[in-house]
Amino acid sequence: MVGAGGVGRAVAHRLHERGIEVGLLHHPHQRVEAAFPCWSEMESIPFAEVEGAFLCVKDSQIRSVAERLSSYLPSEAVVIHTAGSVPLSVLSGIFGERCGVVYPLQSFIQGQAVEWGSFPIFWEGHPQARLWAVALAQREESVYEASSEARLRLHIGAVFTANFLNALFQMAHTVVGPEWDWRIYLPLARTIISRLHENSPLLLQTGPARRGDVATVAKHLAYLAHRHPDLGEIYQKVSAYIQQHF
Ligand SMILES: NC(=O)c1ccc[n+]([C@@H]2O[C@H](COP(=O)([O-])OP(=O)(O)OC[C@H]3O[C@@H](n4cnc5c(N)ncnc54)[C@H](OP(=O)(O)O)[C@@H]3O)[C@@H](O)[C@H]2O)c1
Secondary structure (H helix, E strand, C coil): CECCCHHHHHHHHHHHHCCCCCCEECCCCCCCCCCCCEECCHHHCCHHHCCEEEECCCHHHHHHHHHHHHCCCCCCCEEEECCCCCCCHHHHHHHCCCEEEEEECCCCCCCCCCCCCCCCEEEEECHHHHHHHHHHHCCHHHEEECCHHHHHHHHHHHHHHHHHHHHHHHHHHHHHCCCCCHHHHHHHHHHHHHHHCCCCHHHHCCCHHHHCCHHHHHHHHHHHHHHCHHHHHHHHHHHHHHHHHC
């Protein structure tokens, strides 16, 4: 495993837990507590024993780390990256057919527990990528094959449903603070998410934009324009989207 960030640590611990021999390459300034070998120098890795490498580094670092690793790895090793928006061709240009992708559709934060098996994992390329994805999920039903183009779309969707959702909570927090904070909305959010298990978002939308309560939307926009103009622009764009699509 290369990279001791959220994904590298989580994947390394999970594969170790599943009985796969793992080692983790991290930067010298990073502390990693693990029951498997960890190295802070690439030169310390016993490469003759390496059957595969997971590049769990930032998307922009994948190509350069892959190029550096290629001079050390045995020719039969399979090299994997875990990014949604990096095409397989970034690795196949270096490793030919001995490469793949394992993309877990989940948000990883260093030190936080991961509920493996509760979210989908997408794979592409060498069949070993599928085997590692199944080892991580421990169930074949949540493992899917996806092309680089499909994975790009999956990642864009994840930005909307995870990163934007989180940012929306911060926006609400900005509006209601300092008396209240984002937690005041958690029961409401729980209701919205639980309904989505049963029905399509198109059928579930409520609120002033959906109802066509123009005066209420205008009142909200006037308030935001005065106090939080950046949030006003987002409110206006999303309300226009709701009016057009729902
Ligand atoms: N986080 C998520 O929720 C998530 C979900 C699905 C997929 N992914 C994908 O998983 C990959 C990793 O994401 P992440 O969030 O775990 O990134 P991250 O937290 O930034 O961790 C990457 C780590 O790799 C280190 N690194 C870079 N080059 C290295 C090298 N040569 N040797 C040792 N360590 C090196 C980085 O150090 P520096 O910071 O010092 O460069 C950093 O600590 C990305 O491709 C991302 O798209 C992430």
